[in-house]
Amino acid sequence: MLKSETEHLFILSNKMKKFDINEDPHRRYNPLINEWVLVSPHRSKRPWQGQNEAVHSDALPEYDPTCYLCPTNVRANGMHNPDYESSFVFENDFAALKQEEIQFEDNATETFFKSKPERGISRVVCFSPKHNLTLPEMPVDAIENIIRTWQKEYIDLGKVDYINHVQIFENKGAVMGCSNPHPHGQIWAQSSLPTEVEKTQNNLKAYFDKHGSNLLQDYLQQELKIGDRIVIENSHFVALVPFWAIWPYETMIISKRHFGKITDFTEDETIDFALTLKQLTSKYDNLFTTSFPYSSGIHQTPTDGKLHPEWQFHMHFYPPLLRSATVKKFMVGYEMMGESQRDITPEKSAEILKILSNVHYKIS
Secondary structure: OOHHHHHHHHHHHHHOOOOOOOOOOEEEEEOOOOEEEEEOHHHHHOOOOOOOOOOOOOOOOOOOOOOOOOOOOEOOOOOEOOOOOOOEEEEOOOOOOEOOOOOOOOOOOOOOOOOOOOEEEEEEEEOOOOOOOOHHHOOHHHHHHHHHHHHHHHHHHHOOOOOOEEEEEEEEOHHHOOOOOOOEEEEEEEOOOOHHHHHHHHHHHHHHHHHOOOHHHHHHHHHHHHOOOEEEEOOOEEEEOOOOOOOOOOEEEEEOOOOOOHHHOOHHHHHHHHHHHHHHHHHHHHHOOOOOOEEEEEEOOOOOOOOOOOOOOEEEEEOOEEEEOOEEOOOOOHHHHOOEEEOOOHHHHHHHHHHOOOOOOOOO
16 A cells, blocks of 8 residues: 555544444344344434324223223123223133144245144233223232232243243234223233244343353343433332333333242332333323333243243333324334334433333323
8 A cells, every 4th residue: 555545544534533322323232132223313303204193182981881891891702701800811802822732744844834833822911990091090009910910820821731931911002003992911822932032032041151140130230330221220120221222212121130030029029010110101101291102021931841040030111102192113114124223312212211200191
């Protein structure tokens, strides 16, 4: 290389802008699923002229005689709901999984047309008999009751010999595909580990085998030291915006103590988890003073009868709203063809959520 060319490159390198994680496009690594997310902070300043979601502000009645989930009502299959007073669980009338064992000729050697039957159980969990409530509007003791229902279902379903995974989740809001506003969640228990869970399992196990410690516990300790992405902290749980978050206001609740499943809770941990759920979902509603939609789910130890020291109990919240109650984040184009992408940084969304009141706006 000629001297003049070397000098030219030296001058250019000195003029090169220093990387700013809060302003410059960059990728962040998610060690839970071994994937990357593209972060483009500067794009949050662009004007929005796209689709606006409708805000449903109609007040719901405490009891709806046309609702399939309200007490004493008749469901689609003709069965009557009991006159329940707290949580109520039943087999999903339109289950995604079936319990019957099916005879099948193994085609594992297929290259392009591989398939196998999947056996499982699908249940619906009504959180409350009151049609017009959501988690943030419930008292803490009612949320504690929901947690105890989840615990019972995890135990009962986990005892079934062919069930190796119990997925507890909630889809809240019509924008998340929820067809009934009555407060409820679902449980799908199945013989295989679902794809996202299997990726998490493999990465948690690889980390544990390499370091002899728990990935999420180690990660949480670092997050607590930095503090920039912490939204809620109490004696037993932390709610934070993950460093690798994809959705604008995505959060994760992680237990401080090392344990793998919801049935490992102490009584104090049950209370603190209920309080964390109430406070976090209240913050979501307070953000745009609307009933904030999300998909949430608990990730915990598989029910395969094996020891899983690599697992740490945690819960994901994936809310789609971006700029207001009417502007949704879409996963299209680059996200579908390339990789996940977000505009607002996790640090900024954590800052916004943290300063919001823990008390629901309808109460305050």
